[in-house]
Amino acid sequence: MKGTCHCGAVELEVELLHGLTDASRCDCSFCRRKGTIGVTARLNDLRVVRGEDNLTLYRWGTKTARHWFCRTCGIHTHHQRRSNPEEYGVNAGILEGVNPCDLGDVPWSDGVNHPSDR
Template identity: 40%
Template sequence: MTTHQGSCHCGRVSFEFDGDVGIAIECNCSICRRKGALWHGTDDAHFRLLSGESDLGVYRFGTQTASHYFCTTCGVSPFSHPRIAPAAWVVNLRCVDDVDLSKLKVFPFDGQNWEAAAQQFLKARAG
């Protein structure tokens, strides 16, 4: 298993996670589309915040379920707790140092129609 490191733009917030990265989720909801994020999921056991906890802001909207973290200095959003799995993490692969984005298999997630997309996503993962 590979350990990947990432950060916000200014470097105050840094993190690492363990796992193989070959796929990403691209969500078209109102916030993810504006961020241009490519998400990769992980869990607490494989995610570590290395620095900058006090530099993090959090943004919640809509159902108030997801927690979108951002650096209060540079504004970059390196990771979130997603609405579909609020106890898990998703890291923005655009903030990870060693990932070749051109080699990722990118799966769309229709966040504009979240309820139907979530049901379809969870069904696909289960079987």
Template identity: 40%
Template sequence: MPGYSASCHCGAVRFAFDVRIDELVRCNCSLCTKRNAVMVSVPRDSLRIVAGEEALKSYRWNTGHALHYFCGTCGVYTFHQRRIDPAMCSVNAFCIDGLDVDAIPLREVDGRSR
């Protein structure tokens, strides 16, 4: 399983995970639209916070079940724990070191109506 590292913009928050990236996901819910998120699915137990756990802030909305994390210093969305499947996280694809985002197929999901 390939290992990836990722970070926010200021570098305070660094995290890592092991997953095979077959696709990127874009969601049309109101939050993903505003943060312009393109995401990678990662099992929650594979995701490790390497640095800056204390810098991470969280945001809940709607049903309050999903947990959306962002860096409290630079404000960049890092990842979130999903509402429908809490065992899965979605990671901000643009936080991943060295990922060629343009080379990976993009799937649109209809989060707005779920």
């Protein structure tokens, strides 16, 4: 699949591990503010086609998760997960042909009580 930020400066190609069937939201302090719906890709299955130099990285807390944003339009494109650093969570809203409203009732994961915090 192809994904782009809002301004088009960043373009990704991604093969999703489970398609859109594992779409989820997280209620941690960061994700609930960001508000994206995430889908899964393995690290080797995501490639930045254009605009890698336009991505900015945000890390906080344990610094395990790595969140990338377009530095021009601010759209979150993907993040390397803390729960599984071998995976990316890809913002479903950047994917060509995907309207997150069409995904129905998307489940929430408990990021407030993250397993890595125990």
